[in-house]
Amino acid sequence: YPEIFGSDQRKAPYYFIYGRRPDGQLMRNGDDFTELFTKFGKYWVNGGTINALAGSYFKDTVLVNEAMKEDNLGKGGDYLFDFLFYDTQIAGHKSPPTLPLTRYFKEPFGAMIARTGWEDGLKSPAVVAEMKVGVYNFVNHQHLDAGSFQLYYKGPLTVQSGVYQGKNGGYGSEHFRNYYQRSIAHNTMLIYDPNEKFIWGDKEVINDGGQRLPNNNRETINLSDFLGDEYNTGEVLAHAFGPDSNRPEFSYLKGNLTAAYSSKVKSFTRSFVFLNFKNSKIPAALIVFDNVITANTAFKKYWLLHSVEEPVVNNNTTVIARSGKGYSGKMINTTLLPDKNNFTISKIGGATNQYEVFGKNFPQWPNAIDNSADSATWRIQLSPKIPSANDLFLNVMEVMDDKMVPSSIFLPKKIETEKFVGVIISDRVVLFSKAGNIINGHFSLNITGSKEMKVLITDIEEGIWEIRSAKDHSKLLEVKNTEQLLYFTIKTGNYVISKK
DSSP states (O other): OTTSSOGGGGTTTHHHHHTBOTTSOBOOOSSOOHHHHSBTTSOOOOSTTHHHHHHHHHTOHHHHHHHHHTTOSSSSSSHHHHHHHOOTTTTTSOOGGGSOSEEEETTTTOEEEEESOOOOSTTOOOEEEEEEOOSBOOOTTOOSOTTOEEEEESSEEEOOOSOSSBTTBOTTSHHIIIIITSGGGSSSEEEEOTTOOEEETTEEEOOOSOOOOGGGGOOOSOHHHHTSTTTBOOEEEEEEEESSSSSOSEEEEEEEOGGGSOTTEEEEEEEEEEEEOOOSSSOEEEEEEEEEEESSTTSEEEEEEEESSOOEEETTEEEEEEOGGGOOEEEEEEEEESOTTSEEEEEEESTTOTTEETTEEOOOOOSOTTBOOOOOOEEEEEEESSOOSEEEEEEEEEEEETTOOGGGSOOOEEEEOSSEEEEEETTEEEEEESSSSOBOSEEEEEEOSSSOEEEEEESBOSEEEEEEETTSOEEEEEEOTTTOEEEEEEOSEEEEEEEO
16 A cells, blocks of 8 residues: 655654664663663664564665664564565665765654764774754653754763652653753753743642643643644754765754743753764864843853763863773863853762752662663753853864874864854854854954864854955855755864845
8 A cells, every 4th residue: 555654754754863872772762661671882772673563664774773783673583574674686786884974853853863984893993973952852751852962972972861760660750750851851941930830740849940741741632732832842944064075074953942941931942963073083073052032130051061971171171981781982071161260160960869859869770780870960051150141152072082182182262253153163263153143134243273174154144155365366155044044164264154
């Protein structure tokens, strides 16, 4: 029978292919029980026959190959599924290394996963970054994690926190409702209004300062209700990667996350930029830029970063390593905004305070010590010191081997112009609009140093733009509506960039 599934159904399983970590596990999203019954080191099976069914139906060799890799197709594990879905004409002809390194997953998800490679194993050089806007929240098994991100390099460096089902209970437990499913367990933003109440069904749960519970966490069976404002939690404003679409140097995603919060938030946009340096020592960096406006200057903002091992905080840097279980990765986060005299970084976690929510811990432990649980029990909370309705956050996360000394990293430096703020790192310049508006006029840019720089300027209006130097050399670039960025390579000098 033709068209049982729409063509977009073919694309859904690719999220799990792109989100596959080199250690064989998957990036965590929503309620995750696979880690509880899968021993560490075993390649995770994702939903049994999802890849096999979609691969067979759409004649997709990548999906069938993934089903075979999960060891549940074509090997007699289940003869019925082998009979239904295994097709020797399409099996084993293509594998993930042939795929582009970045993929955008459109609404209703609104997320992007960027990689530097497809190699497997604990020593794999592949970096994996998930950047999520989250356009709708289906509640139930989905978490309050709009705007969150995860980063993996030779180990899970920043992850989703909490345990789905453990020794202190499972679905619906105190840990589940007050921590695991809430924003505080994810790498996103908290805005704490001390008078805000959170209602789960008919019961009040703790105020974590996070995102609202759509319809008090009640599902709807009506599509028109679902597509209304109650379940809408964000909007993708721009997305792009390039300039080579197969091996991109940058991957960019920007979202408006205001709808994910109650009226305590007047405006919140978050921009992600993943940079592939193609460098064996410092392979990649993830940049996160936030522009937050609250309804009250007294509402405190908390930028969150979760880790498995205890972070080391020194002034504006936070070092996170992952050295257990054979992992050997490290991440250094450099905070460039708020300014160095206007922020505090609090470190929370440890054996007796793993899942603390503003003074109250909701303890939980995995059922078995040999399973795949990351068990992230540490986080930092970055907050401005001076109360303000409008705050900017700019954080740069570089990944490297755990033995790498800090002096060897690309030192990120803040760059600021009249209209933009951003970072210079290695041979890259990345700029964001300070006011949050789309730039449509002209502006100046001064590039210093002794080498060519690759420049990424976000928040640019659609159209044709000219980059002109003081020596009267110029080039024309087109900005597309879905991308809203300029990307080009220039030498040292002063430039005027204007829309034609």
